Amino acid sequence: xxxxxxxxxxxxxxxxxxxxxxxCRGRSVIAEGASPRILVVVFGAMVxxxxxxxxxARSFRSEGRSRGAQHFESxxxxxxQGRYEDAISHYRDALLYSRDNALYRLGLARALFAHGNFxxxxxHLVELRMEDPASGVLxxxxxxxxxxxxxxxxxxxxYRTAIHGHWEPGEEDARLGVRMELVEVLENAGGELQMTAxxxxxxxxxxxxxxxxxxxxxxxxxxxxxxxxxxxxESVLAMAPGNRNARLxxxxxEFRLGNYGAAKTHFAAAQALAEDEETAARIDLCRRVIELxxxxxxxxxxxxxxxxxxxxxxxxxxxxxxxxxxxxxxxGPVASLPSDSAATVERAARALRKESLEALDEAFEVNIxxxxxxxSVAKPLCGERPPRDEPLRLVLxxxxx
Amino acid sequence: MNPLRDILGRLDQLSKKSPVLxxxxxxxxxxxxxxxxxxxxxxxxxxxxxxxxWNTIHSLEEASTFLVVLWPAAGGLAAYxxxxxxxxxxxxxxxxxxxxxxxxxxxxxxFRSVLGKFATSTLSIGTGNPMGPEDPALQMGAGIASVxxxxxxxxxxxxxxxxxxxxxxxxxxxxxxxxxxxxxxMEEVVAAWNAGVLGSIVISSVSAVVASRWFLGDEPLxxxxxxxxxxxxxxxxxxLIGAAGGALSAVFARYAIRLRGRTTSLPDRxxxxxxxxxxxxxxxxxxVVPETLGAGYEVIDGALHERFQWNTLLLFxxxxxxxxALCFSCGTPGGLFAPTxxxxxxxxxxxxxxxxxxxxxxxxxxxxYVLVGIGTFFAGVFRAPMTSVFMVFELSASxxxxxxxMIANTVGFLVSRRLQHESVLQLAGYQDGLDLPSAEERRExxxxxxxxxxxxxxEPLVPPQANxxxxxxxxxxxxxxxxxxxxxxxxxxxxxxxDLARAAEAGERAKAxxxxxxxxxxxxxxxxxPIDQALRKLAxxxxxxxxxxxxxxxxxxxxxxxDVHRAYGIxx
Numbered sequence: 017x018x019x020x021x022x023x024x025x026x027x028x029x030x031x032x033x034x035x036x037x038x039x040c041r042g043r044s045v046i047a048e049g050a051s052p053r054i055l056v057v058v059f060g061a062m063v064x065x066x067x068x069x070x071x072x073a074r075s076f077r078s079e080g081r082s083r084g085a086q087h088f089e090s091x092x093x094x095x096x097q098g099r100y101e102d103a104i105s106h107y108r109d110a111l112l113y114s115r116d117n118a119l120y121r122l123g124l125a126r127a128l129f130a131h132g133n134f135x136x137x138x139x140h141l142v143e144l145r146m147e148d149p150a151s152g153v154l155x156x157x158x159x160x161x162x163x164x165x166x167x168x169x170x171x172x173x174x175y176r177t178a179i180h181g182h183w184e185p186g187e188e189d190a191r192l193g194v195r196m197e198l199v200e201v202l203e204n205a206g207g208e209l210q211m212t213a214x215x216x217x218x219x220x221x222x223x224x225x226x227x228x229x230x231x232x233x234x235x236x237x238x239x240x241x242x243x244x245x246x247x248x249x250e251s252v253l254a255m256a257p258g259n260r261n262a263r264l265x266x267x268x269x270e271f272r273l274g275n276y277g278a279a280k281t282h283f284a285a286a287q288a289l290a291e292d293e294e295t296a297a298r299i300d301l302c303r304r305v306i307e308l309x310x311x312x313x314x315x316x317x318x319x320x321x322x323x324x325x326x327x328x329x330x331x332x333x334x335x336x337x338x339x340x341x342x343x344x345x346x347x348g349p350v351a352s353l354p355s356d357s358a359a360t361v362e363r364a365a366r367a368l369r370k371e372s373l374e375a376l377d378e379a380f381e382v383n384i385x386x387x388x389x390x391x392s393v394a395k396p397l398c399g400e401r402p403p404r405d406e407p408l409r410l411v412l413x414x415x416x417x
Numbered sequence: 418m419n420p421l422r423d424i425l426g427r428l429d430q431l432s433k434k435s436p437v438l439x440x441x442x443x444x445x446x447x448x449x450x451x452x453x454x455x456x457x458x459x460x461x462x463x464x465x466x467x468x469x470x471w472n473t474i475h476s477l478e479e480a481s482t483f484l485v486v487l488w489p490a491a492g493g494l495a496a497y498x499x500x501x502x503x504x505x506x507x508x509x510x511x512x513x514x515x516x517x518x519x520x521x522x523x524x525x526x527x528f529r530s531v532l533g534k535f536a537t538s539t540l541s542i543g544t545g546n547p548m549g550p551e552d553p554a555l556q557m558g559a560g561i562a563s564v565x566x567x568x569x570x571x572x573x574x575x576x577x578x579x580x581x582x583x584x585x586x587x588x589x590x591x592x593x594x595x596x597x598x599x600x601x602x603m604e605e606v607v608a609a610w611n612a613g614v615l616g617s618i619v620i621s622s623v624s625a626v627v628a629s630r631w632f633l634g635d636e637p638l639x640x641x642x643x644x645x646x647x648x649x650x651x652x653x654x655x656x657l658i659g660a661a662g663g664a665l666s667a668v669f670a671r672y673a674i675r676l677r678g679r680t681t682s683l684p685d686r687x688x689x690x691x692x693x694x695x696x697x698x699x700x701x702x703x704x705v706v707p708e709t710l711g712a713g714y715e716v717i718d719g720a721l722h723e724r725f726q727w728n729t730l731l732l733f734x735x736x737x738x739x740x741x742a743l744c745f746s747c748g749t750p751g752g753l754f755a756p757t758x759x760x761x762x763x764x765x766x767x768x769x770x771x772x773x774x775x776x777x778x779x780x781x782x783x784x785x786y787v788l789v790g791i792g793t794f795f796a797g798v799f800r801a802p803m804t805s806v807f808m809v810f811e812l813s814a815s816x817x818x819x820x821x822x823m824i825a826n827t828v829g830f831l832v833s834r835r836l837q838h839e840s841v842l843q844l845a846g847y848q849d850g851l852d853l854p855s856a857e858e859r860r861e862x863x864x865x866x867x868x869x870x871x872x873x874x875x876e877p878l879v880p881p882q883a884n885x886x887x888x889x890x891x892x893x894x895x896x897x898x899x900x901x902x903x904x905x906x907x908x909x910x911x912x913x914x915x916d917l918a919r920a921a922e923a924g925e926r927a928k929a930x931x932x933x934x935x936x937x938x939x940x941x942x943x944x945x946x947p948i949d950q951a952l953r954k955l956a957x958x959x960x961x962x963x964x965x966x967x968x969x970x971x972x973x974x975x976x977x978x979x980d981v982h983r984a985y986g987i988x989x
Contacts, residue, residue: 058568062454069457073632076464083471112475112715116636139642139722139784146643 084113088120091127100131118144125157134161152181156194159201168205172198192218192228199235212239219244226256233265242272260289267298274414276305304407310380311415317377324383328364330408331387335361335394357393364390388412443569448582448617451565452624455558455586459625460632462535462557463591466550469543474703474710485545486700489710492544493692493699496537496750501689504533511556511752513846515584515606516853524563524576531560537750541692545710546699547740547759551591552752555606558587558625578614581606585618586625592754593638595619595626597808604801605842605855637812639718644785645817651780652824654772658765658786659793659825663832665764666757666797669742670837674844676746681848691747699740709736712755717762720787727770727783734763753841757795765790765825788813789821796826797833800840800855805830867951868944870984871963871974877901878962878972879912879930888930889917897977898959902936907969909962910936944973948984951976 091106107124114120121140128137138161145154159174175198179191195218202211215236222232233248246269252262267282280302287295306312308330310323364386391412473488500508507530518526538553562583566576581602589598599615599622607614680691703710708719720730741756769786791812792805799805805826810819839847839855846853878901879888892900892914899911916934920926925933941964942951954961955978965971982988 055569058450058565062450062457065454065457069460069632072461072464076467079468079471108719109475113471115640116634135723135782139782143640143642143722 080113084110084117084120086110087113088123091123095123095127095130098130100127103127104131104133118147122153129157129160134164137161150177150181152178152183152187152190152194154178155181156190156197159194159197163201166205168201168207171201172207172210175201189223192221192223195221196231196235203239212241215239215241216244219248222248224255226252226259226262229255230259230262230265233262233269237265237269237272240272242269245269246273258289260286263289264295271298271302274410274417276302276309276410280306301406301410305410308407308411309414310384310411317380320377321380321383324380324387325368327387327408327411328368328383328390330405331390331394331412332361332364332368334405334408335390338394360386360389360393384415388416444571444575444578444617445620447562447565447569447571447579448620449624451558451562451579451583452586452589452621453628454565455554455561455583455621456590456625456628457632458531458535458557458561459554459587459590460629462539462550462554463629463633465535465539466543469539470545470711473543474545474707485704485707485710486697488696489545489699489703490693490696492540492542493546493696493744493747493749494690496540497689497692497748499537499540500533500748500750501685504529504537506530507533507537507556507750508748509849510842510845511552511554511559511584512605512842513849513851513853514556515559515580516846517851518559518563518580519577519606520853521851523573524566524578524580526556526560526563526580528560528564531557531564534560534750538752541750542712544696545703546692546696546744546749546751547709547711547713547737547756548744548749548751549712549753549755549758550751551588551754553750554587554591555584555602555752556587558583558585558590558621562586562621578617581614582617582621586621588754589622590625590629592808593626593629593633594808594811595622596811597804598622598626600807601799601801601804604804605799638714639721639812641721641788641813641815642784644781644788644813644815646821647781648779651772651776652821654769654780654786655789655821655825656828658768658790659828660832661768662761662764662790662793662825663797663829663834664836665738665760666794666829666833666841667836669738669760669794669798670833670839670841670844673742673745674841674848676742677845678848680746680748688748692744692749695740695743695747695749698743702736702740706732706736708733709740713737713759714755717759717787717791720762720766721784723782723784725766725783727767727774730763730770730783730787731767734760734767737763753798754795757798758791761794761829762787762791764794785818785821788818789825792822792826793829796830798841800830800834802826802830865948865984866944867942867946867948867963867976870948870951870980871944871976872980873974875972875974877960877975878903878909881931883930884927885917885920885930885933886926888912889914889921892917897979901939901960901962901972901975902931903972904936904938907941907964909939909941909972911939911958911960912936913959941969942976948981952978952981955981 087106087110091103091110094100094103094106104124104127107120107127110120111117111124121144125137125140125144128134128140138158141154141158141161145151145158148154155174155178159171159178162168162171162174175194178194179198183190195214199211199214199218202208202214215232218232219236219241222229229248229252233245233252236242236245236248246266249262249266249269252259253266256262263282263286267279267286270276270282271279280299283295283299283302287299308323308326310320310327315323367383367386391408469492473492474485506514506527511534514526514530518524534553534556538548538550542548542550559580560583562579563576565583566579571579584606585598585602588601589595592598599618602618602622603615607618680688683691699710708716716733719725720733725733737756738760741753741760744751745753766783766787769780769790770783772786773780773783788809792809795808796802796805806819806823809822809826843853843855877891877895877897877899879891881903883891883902888900888902892898892912897914899913900917901909901911904910910931912930912934917930920928920930920933939958939960939962940954942954942961943966944963945966951961955976959977961976962972963974963976965973
């Protein structure tokens with residue numbers, strides 16, 4: 017079909033597209049008619065433009081990547097030097113060239129975190145986490161942010177994900193550090209139960225590394241898991257017998273467990289490595305406890321009975337001290353005892369007066385019970401005052417266990 | 418047989434057959450082709466801007482401030498010189514240009530304007546002028562569509578529709594939001610919900626976005642963090658942000674247009690230097706606050722990620738508003754899309770930041786307000802509330818944010834309209850001598866329906882057994898050219914008065930009217946039908962029965978041309 021060209025202004029027909037309209041002198045034209053053969057040409061042009069755009073885009077991406085990498089490298093250097101503001105600026109520039117680069121964004125988040133810009137850090141981290149929810153490092157940073165804002169529940173959740181999440185090759189050891197951090201957060205937040213569970217798992221999974229094991233054992237000791245702490249310190253000492261801190265830790269764990277003999281041995285070993293007064297005092301305390309302990313092996317029935325009498329004596333002395341009657345310099349009012357407590361003390365005094373020569377074992381049991389009863393009467397009277405007789409307290413505690 | 422030769426032979430046959438595809442098929446095919454080609458061109462446009470950007474304002478961080486100040490001026494001057502001396506068709510806003518093509522030029526957009534817009538906008542935006550690439554992309558898409566329409570020899574009706582299809586492709590590819598692109602074109606360019614073109618617009622927009630993502634990746638324009646509404650108590654804050662955005666857009670429209678009026682009235686020798694002057698101001702502002710340079714998408718992204726404090730955000734808002742108004746008024750090539758998003762986002766973030774300082778427990782983070790604010794100024798400037806809502810929704814992909822966005826953008830739109838009746842683009846069009854329709858105008862134009870003009874009651878209806886004399890008497894009394902007669906349930910016929918008179922003269926007065934004269938069936942209308950549609954029927958029938966919608970056999974009234982004239986106040 018022949019093409020017709022029409023003036024857009026007056027709608028009259030004109031000769032060709034470039035011609036001036038004879039009626040209105042306009043130059044705008046449109047063509048009417050139909051000719052689909054151009055389809056092939058248009059398709060060809062489309063393919064050509066596609067290829068050209070592809071080449072252009074490839075060059076653009078490559079240039080962007082290169083510029084982004086340069087800025088990233090500079091940012092990493094700044095970060096290593098602690099110049100966080102400059103690092104942030106370079107990370108931002110790197111992202112300008114490669115917006116979807118998660119590594120750059122993570123770098124920016126780290127720098128922002130280090131610089132103290134926590135709000136922005138969190139937005140980047142949350143966004144990155146949406147793409148990689150199991151990333152160890154992302155969850156760790158988010159956990160730190162949450163812990164910083166006292167969002168303990170959230171922090172624990174992030175820490176757990178970080179522990180079980182994936183880490184870059186060579187960074188897997190960070191898991192232990194994360195668990196330790198979690199323990200510290202739980203300790204500060206008062207999450208006793210969760211913390212104990214975490215510590216127990218920590219003890220089971222601790223690697224064969226002296227420093228790590230010693231640190232974990234110290235945490236266990238601090239949290240009252242003496243048995244596990246002692247075992248872990250033992251394993252540390254097996255690897256490094258000259259480790260004084262481990263020796264002291266083991267000694268303290270044994271001491272807390274009531275194994276004063278073992279504790280004394282380890283304290284002495286530590287003292288042999290390097291002397292200090294505190295350790296010497298601990299050794300002395302252990303010695304005094306051992307000397308008082310009526311359950312110690314090898315002292316015979318007579319010895320046990322004699323020590324039980326000493327326990328009663330010292331318990332009555334402690335009571336007298338707390339009441340104020342045993343101290344010659346005491347000027348305050350003497351605390352009165354309830355009738356049943358007074359009866360207990362009277363029975364103890366009678367037991368001391370009566371020295372048994374037969375049935376020593378039976379008398380020993382009775383004496384121990386009396387000593388414990390007198391001690392239980394003395395304790396509330398002593399109140400906040402420090403116990404004067406520490407070996408007695410330790411022995412009676414051990415006996416009560 | 419050689420398969421290649423076979424294919425070539427078939428192609429040859431195809432090219433010789435005319436036409437192979439009918440008009441609707443070609444139109445649909447064209448929509449895809451337009452989408453892909455526009456997408457590819459917009460990808461090249463985007464890359465060109467970025468390249469220039471990297472080699473001008475972004476490569477100069479360690480260079481002297483002097484050069485940073487000069488780049489926007491140099492870019493503005495070069496771009497305007499190109500417009501002035503080489504491609505005058507690349508002047509002005511792409512939206513108005515495309516609308517002109519739709520309403521006044523039968524979809525004609527010269528290809529030169531596509532090339533011109535590409536080059537001038539690259540120079541301008543790439544050197545840091547605070548304009549956006551979306552409006553030029555829209556015009557480029559429309560231009561490509563127009564060229565293809567001409568190549569494919571579409572009819573005039575289809576040529577008028579082809580430019581919006583390309584426009585949607587251009588804006589969809591530039592902004593990476595296919596739904597918002599479709600809505601924007603329907604709201605702003607077509608200015609009507611034309612179902613005939615909607616399908617093609619959607620197809621081209623999607624094709625363009627696919628082409629764009631193919632090369633640039635499917636990374637959204639902004640990486641929007643996960644937001645949520647803290648509580649319903651913060652909705653008033655969002656409404657306040659909307660009101661502020663709307664008021665600011667009205668102020669912008671009034672003063673930017675006033676300034677534009679003054680600059681356009683200057684002699685040409687001065688006009689040439691205006692974009693350079695505006696660029697210099699932009700450069701000085703950029704040397705102090707680099708975030709105000711360029712389209713500013715990375716700054717919006719930063720604001721969404723809580724990078725800036727509320728006072729910094731407000732500073733950005735003010736500086737960008739001033740520089741964009743200056744560039745727009747001085748004719749610096751580029752669009753208003755990106756800077757309006759920037760100003761709205763910064764305003765929202767600034768106000769939200771203040772609210773967060775005052776009521777930290779019951780308000781969201783600053784980023785959420787930035788996201789909501791993005792659409793408020795846009796809705797006011799472009800008067801496209803639907804687009805603004807869907808754009809933010811598409812960007813954030815968050816259902817949580819949709820309620821605040823709807824509130825803020827609607828308030829922004831209403832406040833803007835209340836303070837400034839016409840939009841910036843409309844006013845700019847008036848200054849350029851264009852009187853283009855807007856969706857707002859069309860939406861608010863009263864639509865007259867049949868019920869506004871019809872004669873109520875069943876008077877013109879004669880009983881089925883009425884004789885000629887009675888029917889003629891009724892027609893004479895009513896002064897109508899015909900009377901109606903019921904044929905069957907819900908169907909009426911009409912009897913011409915002239916035929917009745919002729920039958921009466923022939924002595925058939927007593928005869929039943931339906932037997933004496935021809936009864937012609939008539940189509941019915943309904944009270945809610947627009948007068949426009951009823952008039953098309955009145956071109957064929959002298960009188961229309963107006964039937965009830967709930968009981969189609971019940972005659973509510975009748976409608977004649979005289980009734981329509983009376984309703985419109987036309988005196989004979």
